[in-house]
Amino acid sequence: MTRRFDSFPYLLLLPAFLLTLTIVAWPLFETFRLSLTNASLRPGEEYVGFENYIEIFEDDFFEVIQRTFVWMFFGVALKLIVGTIGAVLLNAALPGRNLFRILIMPPWIVPIAIGVFMWSWMYNGQFGMISGVAQKIGMLSGPFEFLAHKNSAFFATIVTDVWVGTPLVALYLLAAMQSIPKELHEAAWVDGASRFYRFRRITLPLLAPSIFTMGLLSAIWTFNSFDIIWILTEGGPRGATTTMIIDTYKTAISRFRFGEGSARAVMILLCLTAFSAVNLMLMARAGRKAGAK
Amino acid sequence: MKTRTMLFAGAALACMAQTAAAQEELHFINCGSNDAAEAAVQAKHVAAWEADNPEFSVNMEYVPWGQCQEKAITLASAGSPAALAYLGSRVLPQLADAGLLKPVELTEEEAASYEPSVLATIQFNGQNWGVPRAFSTRALFYNKDLFEQAGLDMPDGPQTWEDVMTAAKAVTENTDARGLGIAAASFDNTMHQFLSWLYANGGEVINADGEVVFDSPETVETLQFYADMLPYAQEGPVAYDRGKLEPLFAEGKIAMMQQSFGFRARTGDANYGVTWVPTGPSGEGHSTLLITDSLAVFEGSGVEDAAMSLAKYLSETERQAEFDDVGGWTPVRDTELTRALPGKDPNWAYFLGSVAEGGPEPQVVDYNALQDVMNESIQGVILGELSPEEAAQEVADELNDLID
Numbered sequence: 001m002t003r004r005f006d007s008f009p010y011l012l013l014l015p016a017f018l019l020t021l022t023i024v025a026w027p028l029f030e031t032f033r034l035s036l037t038n039a040s041l042r043p044g045e046e047y048v049g050f051e052n053y054i055e056i057f058e059d060d061f062f063e064v065i066q067r068t069f070v071w072m073f074f075g076v077a078l079k080l081i082v083g084t085i086g087a088v089l090l091n092a093a094l095p096g097r098n099l100f101r102i103l104i105m106p107p108w109i110v111p112i113a114i115g116v117f118m119w120s121w122m123y124n125g126q127f128g129m130i131s132g133v134a135q136k137i138g139m140l141s142g143p144f145e146f147l148a149h150k151n152s153a154f155f156a157t158i159v160t161d162v163w164v165g166t167p168l169v170a171l172y173l174l175a176a177m178q179s180i181p182k183e184l185h186e187a188a189w190v191d192g193a194s195r196f197y198r199f200r201r202i203t204l205p206l207l208a209p210s211i212f213t214m215g216l217l218s219a220i221w222t223f224n225s226f227d228i229i230w231i232l233t234e235g236g237p238r239g240a241t242t243t244m245i246i247d248t249y250k251t252a253i254s255r256f257r258f259g260e261g262s263a264r265a266v267m268i269l270l271c272l273t274a275f276s277a278v279n280l281m282l283m284a285r286a287g288r289k290a291g292a293k
Numbered sequence: 294m295k296t297r298t299m300l301f302a303g304a305a306l307a308c309m310a311q312t313a314a315a316q317e318e319l320h321f322i323n324c325g326s327n328d329a330a331e332a333a334v335q336a337k338h339v340a341a342w343e344a345d346n347p348e349f350s351v352n353m354e355y356v357p358w359g360q361c362q363e364k365a366i367t368l369a370s371a372g373s374p375a376a377l378a379y380l381g382s383r384v385l386p387q388l389a390d391a392g393l394l395k396p397v398e399l400t401e402e403e404a405a406s407y408e409p410s411v412l413a414t415i416q417f418n419g420q421n422w423g424v425p426r427a428f429s430t431r432a433l434f435y436n437k438d439l440f441e442q443a444g445l446d447m448p449d450g451p452q453t454w455e456d457v458m459t460a461a462k463a464v465t466e467n468t469d470a471r472g473l474g475i476a477a478a479s480f481d482n483t484m485h486q487f488l489s490w491l492y493a494n495g496g497e498v499i500n501a502d503g504e505v506v507f508d509s510p511e512t513v514e515t516l517q518f519y520a521d522m523l524p525y526a527q528e529g530p531v532a533y534d535r536g537k538l539e540p541l542f543a544e545g546k547i548a549m550m551q552q553s554f555g556f557r558a559r560t561g562d563a564n565y566g567v568t569w570v571p572t573g574p575s576g577e578g579h580s581t582l583l584i585t586d587s588l589a590v591f592e593g594s595g596v597e598d599a600a601m602s603l604a605k606y607l608s609e610t611e612r613q614a615e616f617d618d619v620g621g622w623t624p625v626r627d628t629e630l631t632r633a634l635p636g637k638d639p640n641w642a643y644f645l646g647s648v649a650e651g652g653p654e655p656q657v658v659d660y661n662a663l664q665d666v667m668n669e670s671i672q673g674v675i676l677g678e679l680s681p682e683e684a685a686q687e688v689a690d691e692l693n694d695l696i697d
Contacts (some may be wrong), residue, residue: 010299041370041391125528126546145529150676236479239532253363255661256370256387 035262045249052263054071075222077161083169091177108167119160123147150240157229157241176210216279244268316350319596321473322378324361331620334423342606346414349599369393374591376600382414382585383654385422390658395590395597397421406626414585424589424604425625429553431489431581432643438564439548443467450568457571461525464548472525474538474550478676482535484667486551491515492580492652494573499655508689516674531672552643555621567640577630659695
């Protein structure tokens with residue numbers, strides 16, 4: 001007896017398939033197609049093969065890739081560290097805990113542009129708070145422009161990114177922390193385990209999958225972060241904060257070199273895909289290790 | 294009675310709806326701020342044009358300079374252009390080259406009414422691509438009180454780069470302020486300010502034969518002037534565009550900066566004087582950067598003729614003069630009004646007198662690429678990463694590539 005082909009499940013899948021095709025597959029295909037052309041503001045475009053890819057590697061693109069990963073590494077690491085500490089503090093049985101859980105939200109809720117403008121004033125040497133306070137306490141002998149020097153501008157953009165991204169990390173890890181059975185902590189406490197020992201041997205291992213997941217998501221968001229750097233430095237001084245996304249924007253949108261810009265966008269996609277694959281592999285290995293134990 | 298009233302009201306509403314439906318929208322993008330003094334004058338003139346052309350309604354959109362040109366160009370390249378845009382004339386070659394603009398036909402009389410240097414800024418490949426709207430020249434503003442505190446005897450302000458250096462050093466060493474405001478952020482006016490100094494030193498970017506001559510001794514001298522001036526400029530010039538320097542001047546934290554005539558209204562309590570952009574060691578006479586903004590009509594909006602009509606209406610001699618006067622712009626036309634300006638305010642002499650020897654923004658199709666490389670080279674000198682010679686060469690090489 002042969003089974004009749006049932007098209008109904010495929011019909012149910014069709015809307016999702018079409019949606020994915022329209023908003024994911026088509027733009028990806030179009031970006032790749034454009035990356036093989038010399039498309040610009042001028043009408044018409046010619047196929048140029050992999051010329052755009054060769055050209056970007058003749059520029060300082062490796063430097064941009066390296067800078068992007070360093071920026072992402074510091075941003076994500078700090079968000080995870082500060083977010084974990086925040087989650088532990090918010091999870092502690094302290095009076096006014098709920099109020100603190102609300103107060104941690106503004107950096108994440110405030111529109112990014114407004115928050116970042118506030119930071120740009122704080123970094124101002126003449127009128128900004130940070131330089132002012134540093135001068136008052138004798139750390140600086142005169143005004144210091146944080147966004148005018150390569151290293152300070154690079155770290156200033158990371159600090160702002162950490163400020164924007166930490167609340168979400170903290171709340172996500174707080175939720176994960178609250179799902180850890182209390183009995184484990186109680187049993188360890190009865191056995192005389194210290195607070196730090198319980199955190200290290202119970203909380204942290206059980207939190208690890210969530211930290212990995214948040215780390216991966218945060219890495220993708222940080223990698224693609226545009227507004228913070230653009231508003232603070234536009235990629236300067238002299239390229240010190242130009243990450244791949246800023247470089248792509250400058251090429252494709254500011255200079256209207258759509259072909260070259262698309263090649264850069266494809267490189268971002270490849271980098272993120274490789275990064276995600278490695279991360280997922282590590283997560284899977286960690287999961288297997290945990291299962292074996 | 295009640296039924297009749299309702300019928301009348303219904304008919305009136307239907308008529309209004311029909312009129313509204315019959316009106317075509319004319320999208321007009323303006324770079325800048327809608328609280329600038331000249332915006333109200335422009336709004337008045339637009340309303341008058343709408344009254345004369347009831348079949349059109351003008352949708353004015355003000356967009357800050359940082360994003361404006363990109364927005365107008367992106368809309369046009371995506372096939373949904375604004376009808377009209379107020380843009381920096383520097384982007385006209387790129388838009389014209391891409392076939393996104395409608396050429397502007399000027400009668401001989403109309404063309405003759407503009408300063409030749411103004412007209413040159415809207416021309417590309419033998420055609421006009423915009424209607425000149427705003428013209429800006431630069432002079433040096435200096436704080437007389439700070440000069441006095443520093444013990445300087447320069448009643449007419451600094452006239453040469455040597456004077457600027459002497460004054461900047463004296464102010465930095467004898468007051469709490471710094472000598473000169475230098476803009477070096479990744480923004481257009483970093484290049485503008487540099488070009489003014491360069492032109493005042495007799496330098497050029499592209500010569501009359503279309504050759505790149507940026508790697509010249511004059512350019513190297515100008516970049517060296519920046520490097521030498523660093524100890525006497527505000528801390529961290531790379532974080533400052535011209536707009537951010539303004540509060541420093543108004544607060545008495547810097548003693549000198551380049552600006553256009555309209556800056557007078559934003560100088561706060563500063564007791565300022567104005568003089569020419571000081572002449573460099575290789576310069577002669579008084580020069581400045583000549584910048585214009587234009588009204589550009591985009592192809593493909595469906596209301597091109599109406600947009601052109603509005604552009605010409607707004608720039609008609611008397612209306613344009615009112616716009617220039619209120620906005621503090623250097624007049625785009627040489628009229629009786631222009632000639633009377635130094636009588637109204639003697640400072641005008643410095644902004645008008647340097648027009649004849651002034652230089653334009655370099656006309657290249659990929660203007661943003663030029664601007665980026667020039668800004669980064671200036672930053673390279675300021676950060677100590679490039680020598681003036683290397684920086685000049687870097688820009689010249691990129692410019693040659695762009696022209697090729």
